Amino acid sequence: MACQSVTAAVMDEQALLGLNPNADAPYRQRAMAYFEQLKESPDAWEVCAEALSQGLYRDDHVKFFCFQVLEHQIKFRHAGLSAAQQQLVRETLMKWLQSQLMNAQPEKAFIRNKAAQVFALTFVSEYLTLWPKFFFDILSMVGLNPNGVDIYLRTLMAIDAEVVDRDILHSAEDIRRNTLIKDTMREQCNPSLVESWFQILQTYQRSHPELTCQCLEVVGAYVSWIDLNLIANDRFVNLLLAQMSMEELREEACDCLFEIINKGMDPVDKTKLVESLCQALHSAGFFSVEQEEDVDFLAKFSRLVNGMGQSLVLSWTKLAKAGSGKEAGATLQALEAKVPLLLQLLMHEDDDISANVVGFCYDYLHVLKQLPQLTEQQKAHIEAIMLAVIKKLTYDDEYNFENEGEDEAMFVEYRKQLKMLLDRLAQVSPELLLEAVLRVFSNTMQNWQAVPFMEVEVAIRLLYMLGEALPASHGAHFSGDAMKTTTLQEMMRTLVSCGVSSYQHTSVSLEFFETVVRYDKFFIVEPQLIPSVLMAFLDHRGLRNNSPKVRSRVAYLFSRFIKTLHKHMNTFVEDILTRIQDLLALAPPENGFTPLLTSDDQLFMFEAAGVLIVNGESPVERKQALMRSLLTPLMDAFQLLLAKLLQETEEEQQASLADALSHAVGFASRTSKAFSNKQTVKQCGCTEVYRDCLHCFLPALSCPVQRGVLRSSVRSFLHRMIICLEEEVLPFIPAASEHMLKDCEAKDLQEFIPLISQITAKFKRQVAPFLQQIFMPLVLAIFEVMARPAEENDQTAALEKQMLRRSYFSFIQTMTGSGINEVMANQGAENMERILFTIIQGAADLPDPVAQKTCFIILSRLVELWGGKDGLVGFSDFIYKHIVPACFLAPLKPSFDLSDAQTVLTLSECALTLKTIHLKQGPEFLQFLQQEYLPSLQVTPQIAQELCQVLQQPDIKVLKNYIKAFFQRARL
The missing domain is CATH 1.10.220 (Annexin V; domain 1)
Structure with a gap:
């Protein structure tokens, strides 16, 4: 073996110093370089094998390092190792394992885990071929030695991670190998x-x-x-x-028992297994939950009970579906017998324990829903579950309403689970649920002053939750089922009239207003109760509550309440406007005063005020006066703040002033939400005041500082005015556009283009002269911003440019789709050609299917407009030289992913473009494809003819399917 000539001295001792976490950077870099060297060398790693097998180093970091080197060899280079080197790996691992048996102290856990990973990787690579006795060898060596058993068990868990763990993605080859390993293990x-x-x-x-x-x-x-x-x-x-x-x-x-119960098996056998386990647990006293004080154990036990319960539900479902009546009945009986234990756990004071059995409870209710008739015992179970849910929905004393943290967030999530149970209870037995809620609600409201806040809150919350639990079309809870309607009306009457809105607690205040708005249609049935609810909204209980959280939420709810019930408020309009006047004041920037409502909350107030004025029954002159009194303070404040901003030199103060200006514009914009179109604005006599707003706000566009904030708000206002004033806004657009095109960034342009597109789509030929004037300045501004250099890794800049490019193409699409293509045609040949080439480039070369799709839509439309005999001079040549190649070259690009849904839509538009060219150019186009273009792409005459035949068919779907298959085949 190569390693026989290597001694411990071969290891780079200086590099090893860099393995210490406290080592200096140069040492750490040297250690990294050494690691790479050992990884890549065909045999240098063997020195690490020797260090491990002979225990040459005591330093934990060096041991870990050696295992890492070994891991790399086995994971990535095992197939390339010689038989001797593979044998060396096995010997190293077994020698290291043997040394562990004799150690008085085990290695550190991180080393044992890494060793287990290396054992597991070796097992995966060699068990089926070189090392079939892997487990036999390890078990023979470790016996019952504690250190050895520890490594054996860690190795088994590491093998599970490599071979079984479903959370880890495996290739098809790995899946086949892992299946074979498991089959072999089962046999051997x-x-x-x-x-x-x-x-x-x-x-x-x-x-x-x-x-x-x-x-x-x-x-x-x-x-x-x-x-x-x-x-x-x-x-x-x-x-x-x-x-x-x-x-x-x-x-x-x-x-462990939970995993056993969870195993898939025959439903009858599963029922028997669960029952035998339950009997044993019951005999051992585990079902006496109240006597158990260890909540950590109960959390595990409740999960086990949940698993057993859900297993029984699954067995019942399978047996019932298969028509096995006797077995299904026995399983249902077993299931029913677990409900008392389920209830003990569901009602446990620890929410984690309770949450663990929600799944079982939900599934049990689903079973009851499928039964033709409920027994008395089942009805009793339903009622007990209801009471448990009601009890567990209740807040505890420690809940922090003003500063909600992790514990509070967890309780909110838990409440959502309980709501699912309540919804399911409503499906199983709506009558029982209504009765239970009515009982709890009525008892609480009778004496709410003496009841703790959490009980008052949950009583109102239950009424609120009925709104989703009991089905109603478009919130019509007060028509249809008489019992439901009567009960809900009774509870709503009590809620509004019993005085509980004065309860001094955040949670109760919020729940009151949420419920009033949830059932706002109740007040259409009983409008005489509206004044008392309005007062609750407007005084210290709502918009002037001590809690900022309540005030903020109530502002939104007030807006919703007004929008639904404005027809019933004609007599209160001016009174309401007077009462909220101070809440509509624009907060001066940084004067140290904290207003009752934030600017976001005020948006809802202005919208509500607008709805009240517009929908009231006052004469036009009065509506006009009221709207002017609402908007004039905003215009006055705007002019003062703008003058101040132009003189301000400190950047922080500039930002603060710009925000205030932006809010003023936003508030004015929000009042216009009450109008649906120009007609309603005219009917209310409000055209002039909104024109005045435009005169007031537009000068902000020329402000040299804080341009982004100011432009964004004024642009949004213009969008609204296009809807509300229609053509009356047009005189303001040229000057506004000129300012917005000065010194702009990608984001500015990207947000400005939709405004021009909106004008183009709405007014079409009416704005052709304006577009003729602005078209090239806008396009050139886009080109200039797109051409600016950006940092290679600047993702934000890249995304902004992508979005700007999409907006540009979208604008061209709007132009061509609005029938004012002459605006483009009149820009001069050079400009026209430049624009057309950007569209061709967008269609053929951009790796952005959204932009490509838009470009093909544009090309298709241009062919339709200019591609016939009477079309634009020279456009036919452009079709053959550029549009046709784009239709074929784009789908052939590697970036054109035919498995991506968005790209398939792009391909459909590409097919439509080819179809449009055929409709406009006729046989000439087919001749060009067959005789010139397709042969240049090495397409066979047979396939070229086939494509041309499909192009002549009237069914566009056939063409789309063919084109997809054509390019899939072409890219093989």
């Missing part, structure tokens, strides 16, 4: 392995609990694919049950 060694586990569990359960736990983990991992009879027998299960009573072992024993 699994009984011996199981016997070794039994001996380890029995021998070490008291003296070495950590080894016993390791072994239990191994059993749990392997039971999924070995013969279950090897484990699920009296001898083995009795040992596991005994270990369930040993404090240091019982959690791991629980997990």
Whole structure:
């Protein structure tokens, strides 16, 4: 062997110093270089094998390093090793293992884990060929030596990770190999392995609990694919049950039993297994959950109970489906017998324990839903589950509502699981659920002043949850089923009139308003209750609550409430506007005063104010005056702040002023959400005030500082005004566009293009003169930004350019689709050619299927417009020289992924482009394909003829399918 001439001195001692985590950078770099050298050399690694087999180094980092080198050889170069070198690997591992048996102290865990990985990799590479006695050799050597058993068990877990673990992705070849390994193990060694586990569990359960736990983990991992009879027998299960009573072992024993229960098997056998296990656990006293104080164990035990319950549900489902009535009945009986234990765990004060059995509970309810009739016992179970869910939905004293952390987040998630149970209960027995909620709700509301907040909150929460649990079309809970309608109306009447909205707790306040808005249609039935709810929204209970969290949420809910019920508020409009006036004030930047509502919350308030004004029954003049009084303070503040910004030199203060200006524009924009179109704006007499807003806001576009924030807000306002003012906005667009095209970045342009596209699509020929004027400046600005150099690894810049490119093509698509293609045609031959070539490039060369698809849509449209006999002069030549090649070359590119859905859509547009060329050019196009172009791509005359025949067929679907097959074949 090559290594016989190598001694320990051959190892680079200086490089080894760099393995210490505290070593200086040069040493660490040298160690890395040495590692690479040993990895790549065909035999230098052997020095590491010798160091391990002879125990030449005491330093843990050096030992780990040697195993890493060995790991690399086995993982990536095993097939290239000579027979002698493969033998050296086996000898090294066995010598190292033998040395462990004699060590007084075991190696550090990280070294043992790495050694186990190397053993496992060797096993995977050699078990089927060179080392069939792998397990026999290891077991013969280690016997019941604790150090040896530890390595053996770690190796088994490492083998599981390599061969069985479904979370790890394997190639098809690896899957075949792993299947063969498992089949061979089943034939040759699994009984011996199981016997070794039994001996380890029995021998070490008291003296070495950590080894016993390791072994239990191994059993749990392997039971999924070995013969279950090897484990699920009296001898083995009795040992596991005994270990369930040993404090240091019982959690791991629980997990092991869970894996056994989880194994797929015949439903009758599974029921028998579960039942025998349950009887044993019951006899041993494990079902007395209240007497168990160890919550960690109960968390494991509840998971086991959940597994047993779900296994029984699955067995029942299979047996019922197969028509095995007798066996299904016995399984259902077994299932019912577990419900008392399920309830104990579901109601446990520890939420983790409760959450572990939610799956079993949910599945049990699903079984009940499928039964033709419920027994009294089953109804009692349903009621008990309801009470458990209601109890567990309740907050505890420690919940921090103002500063929610991880514990609070976990409870919120747990509540979502309980809500699933409530929804399922509603499907099984809606009447029982309604009765239970009504009982809890009524009892609580009768005396809410004397009830703890958590009980008040959960009572209202249950009413809220009924809204999703009980089916209703478009929230129509107050029509249809009389019992449901009457009960819900009764509870809503009580909620609004009993005074609980005054309860001084964040959670109750929030739940009150959430529920009022969830059932806002109730107030259409009983509008006389609207004033008292409005007052709750407007006073210290809602928008002026002490809690910022409540105020913020109530602002949104108030907006929703107004939008649904504005028709019933005509008499309150001006009163509401007066009461919220101070909440609509634009907060001055950084004056040290914290406003009641954030700017985001104020958006909802302005929207609500707009809805009230627009939908009220006041005369037009009054609506006009009210809208002006809403918007004038914003315009006044805007002008003052803009003047201040132009004089401000400090950047932080500039940013603060720009934000305030942006908010003012945003608020004005939000008021316009009350209008659906120009007609409604005119009917309310509000056209003029919005024009005034435009006059006021547009000068911000020429502000030399904080351009991004200001442009973004004004641009959004223009989008809204195009909808609200329609052609009346057009006089403002040229000047706005001129400012927005000055000194712009990729992101600015990308956001500006949709505005121009919106104008183009809406007004079409009406804006052709404006587009004629702006088209080339816009296109040149895009080209200039696209041409700017960017850092090679700057992902943000690359993404911005990609999005800008897409926006550019989208704009051209809007132009061609709006019938104003003459705007492009009138840009002069040179400019026209430049634009057309960007579209060809986008279609043929860009590795971006979204942009490519748009480009083919544009090309198809241009062929339709200009590709006929009366089309644009010279365009026919352009079709043959550039468009046709793009249609064939793009799908042949390696980046054109035909398995990607977006790319397939692009290919469909490519096919449509070819079809459009045929429609416009006729036989001339087919002749060009058959005689000139396709032969140049080495396409056979037969296939060329075939393609031309398909192009002549009227069914476009046939063409799309053919084109896909054509390019799949061409790329083979």
